[in-house]
Amino acid sequence: MYTYKVGLSSEEHDAFAKSSEQANLLQSSNWAKIKDNWGNERLGFYQNEELIAVASVLIKPLPLGFTMLYIPRGPIMDYGNLELVTFVMTSLKAFGKSKRALFIKFDPALLLRQYALADAETAPENDQVLTYVKNLEQAGATWAGRTSDIAETIQPRFQANVYTAANLTETFPKHTKRLMKDAINRGVVTSRGDISDVTEFANVVALTEGRKGVALRNEDYFKKMMTIYGEDAYLHLAKVNLPKRLAEYQGQLAQINKDLAETAEHQKKRLTKLNQQKASVEKYIAEFSEFVNRYDDELVIAGILSVRFGNVMEMLYAGMNDDFKKFYPQYSLYPKVFDDAYQDGIIWANMGGVEGSLDDGLTKFKANFAPTFEEYIGEFDLPVNALLYKLSQFAYETRKKLRNKH
Known part of the structure; x- marks a missing residue:
């Protein structure tokens, strides 16, 4: 039979x-x-x-x-x-x-x-x-x-899996949405890359390896994966153009100073708001001025490599330059991966394994994106x-x- x-x-x-x-x-x-x-x-x-x-x-x-x-x-x-x-x-x-x-x-x-x-x-x-x-x-x-x-x-028995949907970000917790906005405000731009971007991706993965004391994979391995899976390999990168963003902040500061000069002393609320904005922008300018002196103009600060099979996806490797952790690039990257997956007819994107106790750092981080465990x-x-x-x-x-x- x-x-x-x-x-x-x-x-x-x-x-x-x-x-x-x-x-x-x-x-x-x-x-x-x-x-x-x-x-x-x-x-x-x-x-x-x-x-x-x-x-x-x-x-x-x-x-x-x-x-x-x-x-x-x-x-x-x-x-x-x-x-x-x-x-x-x-x-x-x-x-x-x-x-x-x-x-x-x-x-x-x-x-x-x-x-x-x-x-x-x-x-x-x-x-x-x-x-x-x-x-x-x-x-x-x-x-x-x-x-x-x-x-x-060998494979995790517990995983965090995101089922894609048209308006997925609406299901995210409030603090996740706030951090998504913070990433945008800091000039983080996320897009899908290709095999020519693997070197920069491998660099941020290496930084993650050093920080966590784990061995992930090297550039040759990622290139092999991109070559073998072709269009089914999704390399998403979070970048920031440091000089461009610095110039934008400097322009904002100039406008705030102009507004302050034109605001009468009796407009207390407006003055308070403008001074708060000024303090915030000056903080960003100081931060970005330091980064501009240390890094290239446009810089990859984080990335995720995922692979689809049929209508499902595995998010396999991720890395981040920890100097830019306050840019919250993951909160720009993950929603982009989910959205691209949805647009391509992928029904779920597996964020990977977690501990069965569900109280580890991976669980807490992945819970920010409202996954199904x-x-x-x-x-x-x-x-x-x-x-x-x-x-x-x-x-x-x-x-x-x-x-x-x-």
Whole structure:
């Protein structure tokens, strides 16, 4: 009744993946080209010659000729069909044996819960998804459970996801709207860039790496991503023209001084307002005068690199020059990404993972854009070599803990 084949074409795989509610960038055929330190095979599963499930499998070499297989945000299939789930698991195990795999790790694009941050405590779990867990366990997979720490899984189990809409910014909190205006007042201009802008983007990412003590990616990696995904790669940059903005402030100050000279002493309210404006503009002039002496005329101060797959988007990398944190460039960048995504028919833009406790800095920042917080079902293991599986898991967990200490 069911059959499968190894070597499904990228066109067939991507067409099926894009049409599914489980569509995710990490199951795009091009993602394996990005992760070129892993091997890759695409498997197609059929019922009466009709494609009904797919899996893009990453293959990691291990010592002694063994491998580990990983299916990020997959396989893509009907998890409610126990017979199909069983066939896919059995087939994956057979494929794993052909690759000398010790185990197969996968984390399906199945959402256990979705909620606004304020409803995190009371939002119910999806009972249907819990039946999918039972089907997978019956088919031989082991569920890692409701993990909370972002470091416990390869992909985050919790994420902040923005569902696009025509007037999305109207749903943002008041302080977010205020900071969006502050960014505009400081002369921040946001636009979509191209591969020629990657060097400047990589520079602000490097500044973020240094500030946070984390290793992200370098210029060559970003260029590779822009090349492979082409028009599906969205590079958004926040820039400021320092001399131009300084001249505008100087012009404002001249006008304020003129207005003050022409205002009678009895116009107390007007004088108070003008003097407040003068103090504010003089502060900006002092700040910008310092920046003009230190930086180029037009400067990239922040950026975001995102990639679409079908009608969904992953916001993958972001960076900011911390000298310009009071310019609030993120509050210009993120709304621009969401708006461009909406205009291009993208239904959601994933801002990335957060801690399951929902009290970390990432959660607090991302909450400024009124996202939906989502919990994936999490990771599963499918043992292939039963004798070595437990030993390999011990080695895998030990390596992961050591990596997370750095």
